[in-house]
Amino acid sequence: MIPVSTREPARAGRSMKKVCIAVAAEFLILAALLFGAAGTFAWPAAWAFLIILFAGAALITRMLARDDPALLEERLRPPIQSGQPLWDKIIMASFIVLFIAWLILMGLDAARFGWSIMPVWLQWIGAAGLAGSFWISYATFAANAFLANVVRIQTERGQTVVSSGPYAVIRHPLYAGALLFFASTALLLGSWFGLAGALALGALLILRTVLEDRELHRRLEGYADYARRVRYRLLPRVW
Incomplete structure (x- = not known):
């Protein structure tokens, strides 16, 4: 966490403007995909999904703007960047296409x-x-x-191993949360086909977890020792 004394109000203000635009754009795109596929706005489950999504994003954004504007700025960068490993570019491009198809499928399945x-x-x-x-x-x-959007060692920011909070239990908690997000979204929207799509998205994320973990072992000082202490990647006592 960035100490209070190192906060940069100007950067935080700029980041907040960018993130408000990004969140609004994401909301509109997701709504267009879901309701466009559904052929109707009369889909309460989709509205519930969008409200929970917007509230969660707003809380996280507020916390980052207050405590860590540098991380907020980092998260605004695109999911495909120069210097990113080729395998990560392929995974992220595949993920974006599959995620869009997944939302459309659930709209067709559960509503239309x-x-x-x-x-x-x-x-x-x-x-x-x-x-x-x-x-x-x-x-x-x-x-x-x-927590960058892409797999890379952030030497310019002095990246170190994090072992506190959820990282004391599993090595990739953000991905664990994403797996829960996929399954829960399909359930909330009422789509069994969406659950199948969630499995496909989860498989991509697990592949990225394996490759990213290998990269961290190889390039991030202290990660191998951390991995010996915290054995599980995504699910305690399982994997």
């Missing part, structure tokens, strides 16, 4: 054609899980000032 019939109680579990995924993300961002 009604292929899936999901119990309401499972949708409520999905809503709770979605909120939980943002809680994991919040705790992860609060603990780690080096």
Whole structure:
């Protein structure tokens, strides 16, 4: 975490403007994909998803603007950058395409054609899980000032191993939260086909976890020792 004395109000202000634009654009794009595929705005589950998503993003953004504007600035960079490993570029490009297709599929499935019939109680579990995924993300961002969008060692920012907060339990908590996000979104939106898509997205994320972990072992000083202390990557006692 960046100490209070090193905060940069001007940078934080600029970042907040950028992130407000980014969050608004993301909200509109997601809404267009979901409701466009659904063919209607009368889809309460999609509105619930967007509200939880917006609230979670707003809380994390507020925390970063207050405590770590440098990380907020880093998170505004695109998911594909120069200097990024080729394998990570391929994974991220594939992820973006699959994520868009996933949202469209759930709109077609759960709202337009009604292929899936999901119990309401499972949708409520999905809503709770979605909120939980943002809680994991919040705790992860609060603990780690080096959460770049791409796999790279941030030598210019003096990157070090983080072992506090959720990193004391698993090595990649942000990815664990993302896996919960995928499954919970499909449940909340009421799409069994969406759950299949969540598995595909999860497989890509697990592949990235393996390759990123290998990169950190190789290039980040102290990571191998940390990995010996914290054995599990995504799920305690499992993997």
